[in-house]
Amino acid sequence: MNLQEINSVISKIKNKVFSPIYFLMGEETYYIDYITELIDNEVLSDDEKNFNKTILYGKDSSVEDLISCCKRYPMMSKYQVVILKEGQDLSRKIENLSNYVLNPLMSTILIVNYKYKTLDKRKKLYKNVQKFGVVIECKKIYEDRIPQWIFNQLKNDNFLIDPKACSMLVDYLGNDLKKINNQLNKLKIICSNSKSITPDLIEENIGISKDFNVFELRKAIGEKNLNKALVICDYLSSNNNKHPLQMTLSSLFNYFIQIFQYHSMENKSPSNVSSILGVSPFFVKDYINASLNYSMKDISKIISLIKDFDLKSKGLGVSNTSNNDLLRQLLIQIIY
Missing domain, CATH: 1.20.272.10 (Zinc Finger, Delta Prime; domain 3)
Known part of the structure; x- marks a missing residue:
């Protein structure tokens, strides 16, 4: 899935258009974490989370535990959210989830984090999630595409960045989107009035010589x-x-x-x-x-x-x- 498709999924979530299953997999963990947090915050209020949010970890759970949680009904809420973190630790048994995916409980939103691995696209689980939910393969972005990614991230919040300042960040941080995003958030706070990120601003606040x-x-x-x-x-x-x-x-x-x-x-x-x-x-x-x-x-x-x-x-x-x-x-x- 390319960035345009990922952004389309993000847009639907922000507009409260949810799928019963999100299978987030691949090398780029930034989007796996971002989409998980976004769904968590868009679906449930803080009060609803007390009774309708469940987090499981692959190394401590089984697919049967996960399915059991998914089949519960929400309490005083339209939805419940079930998050499986470290789902890659269940890679040997994850195919057992395929039957649930065929007939998911529509009041449950299941999010599977499957970091650094991908599903076998020839098998049932991948095909079923594609048909009845959302499967996102988050691939690393090539470094030569990072400047445009930075520009777009800032543009969404009405910020501008000097081309040299952008190159300074890329040369220093590479294609680690988490690190880049953290630094961008820091810079946006610092220049909240000017809305413009310059080489001088980066040198003064991040420690990269211009x-x-x-x-x-x-x-x-x-x-x-x-x-x-x-x-x-x-x-x-x-x-x-x-x-x-x-x-x-x-x-x-x-x-x-x-x-x-x-x-x-x-x-x-x-x-x-x-x-x-x-x-x-x-x-x-x-x-x-x-x-x-x-x-x-x-x-x-x-x-x-x-x-x-x-x-x-x-x-x-x-x-x-x-x-x-x-x-x-x-x-x-x-x-x-």
Whole structure:
């Protein structure tokens, strides 16, 4: 299920259009937790929750326990909510739920959290939930799609974010939606009057330097500015806990893949480049400039270099070399 479909389910829940079963599965736990909490809050009032909300845990329960709870009727409420957390711990027996799904009690709303795993789509349970309820497979969002996700999250609450500020967050937090959402909530409180998130605001309140970060490192590499790249390298290495070398290498790898993609495009209009690379139109010119400095042949060699240095950073084929020295060596070889 893609983000558009997930947002459609969320919209229905907010409009009080409920299904008897929600099976939430997959790697992206942010949406599993968010939808569970949303249903919990939209279906029952605080008073109704006292008698009509049941939480079970997979490691401490059986499918039979779950079905028994689902077959109870609500007390002084239209619905009862039954939440199975850690449902993946019942993976060997979860198919036994398929018969209940065929004939669910319509006054029960069952939410199954099935984190880091997915149902076998060939079997009855998956097909039955698809037919009589809602099944959502929450997949990790690729990092190049995170800026648009951040923009949309903020837009929903009438906030704006500077493109550079957005890139700072992505470079620092990766594609961990929970961490990103927590930081966005913090920033929204801080700038509740201006409704605008800037690089300065992030630097002051989250501790990410607006001048010395992976985003600025990539920009310096794209410009073949070795001096600037080495200064940023030293800063990142001095803050290794916040900027692990493997994360930096991963970011550089993705950056050169994007430049390679740009070279391969027939339609190089800013809007098309922005869409395919998953970057703000504001940054398209940076990729155009980088493509002038690095040919496809150059990029192929650089990608191979980054892979080699990733192995070295894990202790393979090198000894007694600091992360700072490794990154410096890599930057020199890339730019020269």
